[in-house]
Amino acid sequence: MKLSPDGYRLPSGADPLEVVHQHGTPLFVYDAQVIRDAYTRMVRAFDVPALSINYAVKALQNINILKLLGDLGAGLDCVSIYEVEAGLQAGFEPRQIIFTPSAVSFEEIKFAHALGVRVNIDAIPLLERFGVEFPGASVCLRFNPHVFAGGHRKISVGHINSKFGISIHQLPHVLRLVKRLDLRVEGVHIHTGSDILDPDVFLAATEILFNTAKAFDDLEYIDFGSGFKVAYRPDDIETDIETIGQRLSARFNDFCKEYGKDLTLMLEPGKYLVSRAGYFLVRTNMVKQTTAAVFAGVNSGFNHLIRPMLYDAYHHIVNLSNPHGKPRIYNVVGYICETDTFAIDRPIAEIREGDILAIFNAGAYAFSMASNYNMRPRPAEVLILDGKAHLIRRAETLDDMMRTQIPLPDLFPDKDITV
Numbered sequence: 001m002k003l004s005p006d007g008y009r010l011p012s013g014a015d016p017l018e019v020v021h022q023h024g025t026p027l028f029v030y031d032a033q034v035i036r037d038a039y040t041r042m043v044r045a046f047d048v049p050a051l052s053i054n055y056a057v058k059a060l061q062n063i064n065i066l067k068l069l070g071d072l073g074a075g076l077d078c079v080s081i082y083e084v085e086a087g088l089q090a091g092f093e094p095r096q097i098i099f100t101p102s103a104v105s106f107e108e109i110k111f112a113h114a115l116g117v118r119v120n121i122d123a124i125p126l127l128e129r130f131g132v133e134f135p136g137a138s139v140c141l142r143f144n145p146h147v148f149a150g151g152h153r154k155i156s157v158g159h160i161n162s163k164f165g166i167s168i169h170q171l172p173h174v175l176r177l178v179k180r181l182d183l184r185v186e187g188v189h190i191h192t193g194s195d196i197l198d199p200d201v202f203l204a205a206t207e208i209l210f211n212t213a214k215a216f217d218d219l220e221y222i223d224f225g226s227g228f229k230v231a232y233r234p235d236d237i238e239t240d241i242e243t244i245g246q247r248l249s250a251r252f253n254d255f256c257k258e259y260g261k262d263l264t265l266m267l268e269p270g271k272y273l274v275s276r277a278g279y280f281l282v283r284t285n286m287v288k289q290t291t292a293a294v295f296a297g298v299n300s301g302f303n304h305l306i307r308p309m310l311y312d313a314y315h316h317i318v319n320l321s322n323p324h325g326k327p328r329i330y331n332v333v334g335y336i337c338e339t340d341t342f343a344i345d346r347p348i349a350e351i352r353e354g355d356i357l358a359i360f361n362a363g364a365y366a367f368s369m370a371s372n373y374n375m376r377p378r379p380a381e382v383l384i385l386d387g388k389a390h391l392i393r394r395a396e397t398l399d400d401m402m403r404t405q406i407p408l409p410d411l412f413p414d415k416d417i418t419v
């Protein structure tokens with residue numbers, strides 16, 4: 001978001017207060033242009049015979065976002081059968097979807113296979129069962145390279161203590177099963193977690209995957225996962241995608257020569273594509289001075305945006321209603337009955353009751369992690385597309401929250417309780 005003399009403007013130029021006027025708060029707003037730019041930048045960073053960017057649906061699942069990315073040429077990376085089905089509903093071909101679950105039932109994997117999507121298996125018992133049920137089938141294998149790629153401990157998943165993937169040290173066992181069960185390993189995969197800062201660490205992990213890939217004869221692709229970091233703080237560094245693109249492409253092209261076949265380089269970015277496109281707009285319900293601090297309390301909480309509480313994540317916040325106001329130091333908190341802090345000791349242009357605040361980087365893992373905790377409806381979502389604000393999800397209502405509950409008619413027969 002940019003500050004102009006007239007106040008803040010969304011990246012594609014729309015006035016966020018205008019959008020609030022139309023759709024109220026709390027509200028998630030996504031700017032399609034930012035998603036397009038991120039996608040294009042990533043494509044341009046790589047120079048390989050074939051590139052496949054599979055958007056990690058779990059970052060933000062709205063079907064319009066899936067369609068927008070599909071239109072740009074992306075495939076999908078899905079972690080549940082429901083994400084797979086949403087992808088099919090959005091118009092993706094089954095082979096454009098890779099299903100990368102962890103610790104799901106075999107039934108779910110079987111169902112995905114029946115739908116024709118690519119199945120990425122991350123445990124030996126599942127591989128064995130898959131091979132027994134579907135001899136001759138194609139699979140992708142998720143390996144755990146045993147590297148710590150950096151980032152918050154809760155989002156690092158490629159290290160030795162992680163539940164994800166088949167250990168690279170189990171390769172002999174994998175090869176034995178693949179041969180015995182006549183499986184076709186079409187791809188190998190790693191995903192080391194979110195927020196990779198150092199290209200060297202990322203590239204070191206890819207070396208391990210190249211080394212593993214050599215053991216398979218029928219590969220079509222190598223999937224390097226994701227973890228590309230974006231800037232959260234104004235002066236933050238982000239993953240240098242151009243450097244990674246250049247270095248990984250060169251190494252990949254060499255590998256293809258060695259391997260004797262042009263393979264597809266796959267990636268699965270979630271955060272990189274959508275994080276920066278999203279703004280979460282909230283209204284200030286109260287400004288309260290305590291003995292310790294000044295609290296600005298807003299009409300949302302970790303029920304809508306859990307990253308600050310879950311990952312200690314920094315999300316930049318500006319005051320849209322007082323863009324040129326003098327900065328003061330605030331704790332921005334939510335309305336949930338728990339410690340519910342969006343920001344501590346944060347300089348923000350003076351906040352008054354009723355002011356609209358914009359929380360940045362609300363595209364990835366924001367709405368998709370929202371809940372009904374404290375019995376609060378989940379907010380609406382708006383997509384700014386070609387200069388227009390489109391409502392792409394209405395806010396939930398009390399009825400939505402009651403819909404799946406089943407009141408027992410005879411629970412308290414003597415009391416007159418109506419639900």
Ligand SMILES: *Cc1c(COP(=O)(O)O)cnc(C)c1O
Nearest residue numbers: 056191194226227268269270271
């Ligand atoms: C979450 C996830 C991603 C996306 O990670 P980002 O940090 O959002 O880019 C990619 N692949 C797999 C398997 C994942 O679980």
